[in-house]
Amino acid sequence: MSAIDIIEHPLGRLSLESLPFYKMSQDPTLQNLINGSIAGTAALIAVGGAVIVAGLITYFHGWRTLWSDWLTSTDHKKIGIMYVVIAFVMMARALIEAMLMRAQQAWGLGGGFLSPDHFAELFSTHGTIMIFFMAMPFLTGLINYVMPMQIGARDVSFPTLNSVSLGLTAAGAALIMVSLVLGSFSTGGWFGYPPYTEMAYSPGVGVDYWIWALSLSSLGSTFTGINFAVTIYKERAPGMKLMRMPLFTWTALCAAILMIFAMPPLTVATAQLALDRYLGFHYFTNALGGDPMHFVNLFWMFGHPEVYIIILPAWGVYSEVISTYSGKALFGYRSLVWATMAISVLSFTVWLHHFFTMGQNANINAVFGIASMLIGIPTGVKIYDWIWTMVRGRVRMTTPMVYSIGFILLFVLGGMTGILLANPSIDYQVHNTVFLVAHFHNVAVPGVLFGMLAGYHFWFPKAFGFRLNERWGIFSALCWIIGFMLAFFPLYVLGIMGLPRRSAGYQQAAYVPLEMVAFAGALVIGVALLALVIQLLVSIRDREQNRSPVGDPWDGRSLEWSTASPPPEHNFPVIPEVTNLDAFTVAKECGEAYQEPDEYVDITMPRNSILGPVLGIFGFVLAFALVWRIWWLVILATLATFVTIIVRGFARDLTETVSADDARREHQRLLERVRISPAISRDDERAPVNVGLAKQGPAKVVS
Amino acid sequence: MSRNYQNFQYPGLNLGSAHPEAHKAAESMMFGFWVFLMSDAILFGMVFATYVTQLHATAGGPGPQDLYDIKSVFIETMLLLASSFTFGMASLSMKYEHGKAQLIGWLTITLLLGLAFLGFEVHDFLSMIDKGGAPERSGFASAFFDLVPLHGLHVTAGCIWLLGLVGQMLRYGLDTRTKLGVMRLALFWHFLDIVWIAIFSVVYLAGLA
Numbered sequence: 001m002s003a004i005d006i007i008e009h010p011l012g013r014l015s016l017e018s019l020p021f022y023k024m025s026q027d028p029t030l031q032n033l034i035n036g037s038i039a040g041t042a043a044l045i046a047v048g049g050a051v052i053v054a055g056l057i058t059y060f061h062g063w064r065t066l067w068s069d070w071l072t073s074t075d076h077k078k079i080g081i082m083y084v085v086i087a088f089v090m091m092a093r094a095l096i097e098a099m100l101m102r103a104q105q106a107w108g109l110g111g112g113f114l115s116p117d118h119f120a121e122l123f124s125t126h127g128t129i130m131i132f133f134m135a136m137p138f139l140t141g142l143i144n145y146v147m148p149m150q151i152g153a154r155d156v157s158f159p160t161l162n163s164v165s166l167g168l169t170a171a172g173a174a175l176i177m178v179s180l181v182l183g184s185f186s187t188g189g190w191f192g193y194p195p196y197t198e199m200a201y202s203p204g205v206g207v208d209y210w211i212w213a214l215s216l217s218s219l220g221s222t223f224t225g226i227n228f229a230v231t232i233y234k235e236r237a238p239g240m241k242l243m244r245m246p247l248f249t250w251t252a253l254c255a256a257i258l259m260i261f262a263m264p265p266l267t268v269a270t271a272q273l274a275l276d277r278y279l280g281f282h283y284f285t286n287a288l289g290g291d292p293m294h295f296v297n298l299f300w301m302f303g304h305p306e307v308y309i310i311i312l313p314a315w316g317v318y319s320e321v322i323s324t325y326s327g328k329a330l331f332g333y334r335s336l337v338w339a340t341m342a343i344s345v346l347s348f349t350v351w352l353h354h355f356f357t358m359g360q361n362a363n364i365n366a367v368f369g370i371a372s373m374l375i376g377i378p379t380g381v382k383i384y385d386w387i388w389t390m391v392r393g394r395v396r397m398t399t400p401m402v403y404s405i406g407f408i409l410l411f412v413l414g415g416m417t418g419i420l421l422a423n424p425s426i427d428y429q430v431h432n433t434v435f436l437v438a439h440f441h442n443v444a445v446p447g448v449l450f451g452m453l454a455g456y457h458f459w460f461p462k463a464f465g466f467r468l469n470e471r472w473g474i475f476s477a478l479c480w481i482i483g484f485m486l487a488f489f490p491l492y493v494l495g496i497m498g499l500p501r502r503s504a505g506y507q508q509a510a511y512v513p514l515e516m517v518a519f520a521g522a523l524v525i526g527v528a529l530l531a532l533v534i535q536l537l538v539s540i541r542d543r544e545q546n547r548s549p550v551g552d553p554w555d556g557r558s559l560e561w562s563t564a565s566p567p568p569e570h571n572f573p574v575i576p577e578v579t580n581l582d583a584f585t586v587a588k589e590c591g592e593a594y595q596e597p598d599e600y601v602d603i604t605m606p607r608n609s610i611l612g613p614v615l616g617i618f619g620f621v622l623a624f625a626l627v628w629r630i631w632w633l634v635i636l637a638t639l640a641t642f643v644t645i646i647v648r649g650f651a652r653d654l655t656e657t658v659s660a661d662d663a664r665r666e667h668q669r670l671l672e673r674v675r676i677s678p679a680i681s682r683d684d685e686r687a688p689v690n691v692g693l694a695k696q697g698p699a700k701v702v703s
Numbered sequence: 704m705s706r707n708y709q710n711f712q713y714p715g716l717n718l719g720s721a722h723p724e725a726h727k728a729a730e731s732m733m734f735g736f737w738v739f740l741m742s743d744a745i746l747f748g749m750v751f752a753t754y755v756t757q758l759h760a761t762a763g764g765p766g767p768q769d770l771y772d773i774k775s776v777f778i779e780t781m782l783l784l785a786s787s788f789t790f791g792m793a794s795l796s797m798k799y800e801h802g803k804a805q806l807i808g809w810l811t812i813t814l815l816l817g818l819a820f821l822g823f824e825v826h827d828f829l830s831m832i833d834k835g836g837a838p839e840r841s842g843f844a845s846a847f848f849d850l851v852p853l854h855g856l857h858v859t860a861g862c863i864w865l866l867g868l869v870g871q872m873l874r875y876g877l878d879t880r881t882k883l884g885v886m887r888l889a890l891f892w893h894f895l896d897i898v899w900i901a902i903f904s905v906v907y908l909a910g911l912a
Contacts, residue, residue, distance in 0.1 A: 226739055234734060260742045279839070650867075
């Protein structure tokens with residue numbers, strides 16, 4: 001780190017050897033050629049994708065729009081959409097990696113075609129991306145888009161901080177993408193246990209990529225959690241009492257509280273690992289008093305609440321979807337709220353079940369085993385509530401409903417295997433086998449991913465003003481469900497047969513048939529992803545037939561459906577008054593929806609800010625420089641970050657005003673549309689005639 | 704917002720009816736900052752946990768008895784407590800509108816006390832490294848150099864923030880944003896005082912007992 005170092009190695013550890021095809025060109029054995037070609041292709045896709053996107057933006061003269069309408073925007077709706085875009089891009093990558101892994105294991109008898117290191121990189125990036133750069137941005141995006149409107153607010157409490165969170169998350173995602181091109185990613189799994197991830201055993205840049213990508217993302221998530229919690233506590237419309245909030249907002253609140261309390265342990269764990277690696281500290285080393293178990297504890301003190309951070313919002317989506325497409329108020333609203341809160345609290349008491357086999361005594365294991373099983377109770381309450389919501393409802397089998405019912409059926413199975421694993425004596429038998437892999441995918445894919453996709457289909461017409469193609473949507477949903485079953489049910493059996501997780505190869509011929517089935521499942525999931533892409537393209541092509549600008553295509557129940565689609569930047573012409581749960585349904589039934597208010601007032605909105613993208617760029621540069629140990633750049637980026645924050649303190653004039661006249665004009669345009677549009681019944685929900693105005697049945701008393 | 708913000712009170716110093724605009728704007732802002740401090744407290748909690756679990760992991764190297772200097776630490780404690788008092792005076796001076804000069808005066812004293820604290824602390828660290836207690840030496844030394852300098856870094860950040868705020872005062876006077884800045888920095892500063900008391904008790908007093 002001395003001055004001479006900086007002059008002699010201005011690019012730190014960066015060199016030609018960092019390129020993915022370097023090893024192949026120096027030592028062209030067959031395995032090196034295969035691995036190098038796969039890595040090289042991935043790098044080309046990453047670089048090529050970036051070049052094509054940049055080219056398209058240039059061709060359509062989109063840079064100015066991109067910068068001033070999107071990247072610097074502090075509008076919670078645009079930030080939400082950008083989060084979801086990140087989630088989809090990262091999902092595509094992690095899914096391709098999953099298919100490669102299944103292919104490797106399908107042909108894994110005696111070794112497979114990938115080198116063990118390459119395989120280890122694949123499962124490490126797959127896990128890291130799916131948790132931190134798919135699930136987290138997806139749920140953050142959905143909450144960002146929907147929650148402020150559900151509580152009748154104009155934006156989140158801290159719009160600029162929101163944009164900073166997005167910038168940091170994007171920087172983390174970009175860092176992981178760069179690891180495809182320069183150097184290689186960690187081989188230590190998504191939880192990166194030391195001592196394996198210490199300098200002594202992993203001297204390369206991989207673990208450093210992992211550390212800094214996670215640090216950027218967890219910092220962003222901490223800010224997001226604070227922002228969401230404060231928004232829900234402070235920005236609710238008059239009359240929107242806590243017990244009148246839509247269930248999705250409740251789950252957003254619980255997830256936000258979990259983020260506030262669960263992110264710091266991760267920050268500490270990765271920071272201490274970084275100190276070990278960079279400055280020779282001894283937190284988790286084998287020698288000189290380091291204690292690797294301490295990392296494991298810290299990581300799962302974050303890691304277990306994290307499971308509920310990602311799953312609770314998905315359950316909120318299911319609650320909205322099932323109640324809306326059943327045309328009924330949510331069954332057992334109060335019990336759902338209490339169950340959500342109970343799960344949030346319990347989530348902090350079970351972290352030890354991730355390492356029952358790592359040496360604590362039987363009594364401690366028993367306590368944590370029982371605590372883990374307890375979570376099954378509130379979860380069971382929820383499952384029954386969702387089922388009872390559908391009973392005697394007017395259920396429509398739309399795409400989000402296909403996901404929801406697939407979720408209920410599959411998740412119960414995943415929950416059952418969770419109860420099995422919560423028993424330490426059973427855990428000892430199947431620990432570290434693919435049984436565990438099957439279990440957590442069985443809760444994470446139907447539990448989280450299906451929920452996020454259901455939410456994407458549900459709120460897409462709100463965000464863009466037209467509905468997604470149903471035929472492709474249902475086809476994709478069925479592919480997800482069938483592909484999931486094919487890919488993961490065999491792993492339960494393989495796990496009991498003794499196949500260790502993360503095996504690049506194996507010697508038992510008996511594994512092969514089931515591995516082949518699992519590979520077929522991965523291919524079906526690949527088709528599902530492809531179908532999602534085609535669906536989007538088809539829907540954009542046919543958008544004129546599927547427009548629903550009035551904004552309420554599904555006869556929605558909460559306030560976000562009461563505005564136009566897409567909504568104006570200030571969401572509501574005047575802040576609504578709330579008197580009941582299911583505020584918009586009540587308004588429609590009492591004939592109070594789409595009314596002109598007595599008077600319009602000026603609306604204060606936050607101005608755009610360059611702080612988010614600028615801090616995102618500096619964060620990325622800092623992390624990149626740290627990974628490659630380019631010290632002058634580390635110093636420069638740190639200084640730049642500090643200066644930016646200080647200069648920001650001197651910024652004034654941070655708001656702009658939407659005049660009462662503009663708000664009135666905007667609202668009257670919507671009211672005019674309401675007047676001329678046909679109100680449609682639920683039978684025509686998917687027909688072109690559905691422009692987003694729902695026909696009201698006979699008014700009935702809603703308690 | 705139909706809530707009557709005049710009646711709204713949050714933990715800590717409230718600006719009240721003499722500063723209606725800032726008092727109203729403080730509602731979300733101060734609550735948000737309290738939430739941030741909760742998250743920060745968890746961060747410190749985890750680092751304290753690291754220290755306690757690594758306390759005996761000296762790996763044959765020097766331990767607390769060999770490294771800590773209670774005299775210096777006592778002076779640091781007094782400096783930090785005094786700086787919390789002077790910050791309290793600054794907050795009161797802002798609330799009761801005793802003028803920009805007095806406010807900047809109290810803040811400057813606070814800054815000087817903070818810098819003096821940091822000076823003594825750096826001196827402590829250097830002398831510990833001198834005695835063979837550098838962080839590379841053992842798990843215990845690593846844990847110490849995680850916890851105490853983390854607090855020191857927080858104080859450093861607080862000092863930079865204070866300078867930024869004084870700069871904003873000179874540029875814009877006492878506008879709403881500056882007032883909110885002072886109120887948040889005050890919470891931050893007192894919070895670091897509480898963390899220091901925990902460090903003084905858990906690290907130094909318990910270590911030398």
